Amino acid sequence: MVKFFAESKCNAKEFDGTLRFLRGSYPKSVNYAMFNLISSHDKPRFLTLCYGDVRKMKLAVVFLMTYVGAPVIYYGDEIGMEGLGDPDCRRPFIWDEDRQDRALLKFYRQMIKLRRENPVLKRGNFYPLYTYDNVYCYARNSAENMIVVVLNNSNKDEVVRLNIDKLRSRKGNIKDLVDGNSFAIDRGILELKIPDYGYRVLSL
Structure with a gap:
């Protein structure tokens, strides 16, 4: 997802080819339980890889919430936290709402609700x-x-x-x-x- 959404280093056909390869590498039951995420504790945060472009972040979240598998949110992504490689990506959570991206948080909640209300996105x-x-x-x-x-x-x-x-x-x-x-x-x-x-x- 990083190469396609954040870095634009592959086109849609190449991205789809990678997804096909990954789905074909595991049984269907494994694919549908796959732990999918765009940020983690030992990689630069996704918004940082997008150079702060929230539009790219949202596009990746739409994919995350509508693709096969179990979407996972790394703490702080939903409020626009940034960070480079480990340990910078493990900054303390920002509790001050004035410093949070509340619009992005609202978008995350909307996409989570959409997935919950549409079982077809899960199964x-x-x-x-x-x-x-x-x-x-x-x-x-x-x-x-x-x-x-x-x-x-x-x-x-x-x-x-x-x-x-x-x-x-x-x-x-x-x-x-x-x-x-x-x-x-x-x-x-x-x-x-x-x-x-x-x-x-x-x-x-």
Whole structure:
């Protein structure tokens, strides 16, 4: 995740290839219990690796909360703590709310709530749908529902077109689970304009 989201040292296709390799290296039961995190006690904090760019941090958190496995939050990431390698990454927790990134904390809480309320994000199948340059799109689905995630890990707006008729049988608009916006389907095609370092988490 560091190479793709923080350092931009690989594109979406390469990132997806790494994920495929890792999933293929373990039984499904292990993948679904995998301990996933973006910061830890012996590595530079993720926000520091992003050079303080909270947009990149949020994009990685969206992925963390919608991917296969068990998402883990290293203390302080949720309030924007930074730190270089060990021991700098183990700074004392910042209890002073005036020094915390409260907007980032609110975002973390929103993404945690989204995962809790959608079991498909915990136990659903994982399907890559679209990789182009730095845009990565994938689905989590079960017998009950499907969620499609679109991530734009670039500094420019991107347009993504998805053939929705191939993904679902029911009709009607599609809703974003993060901001509540709805999107109409035009002749089976969903066209999305994703801003730089933007994302969509769509309920189909």
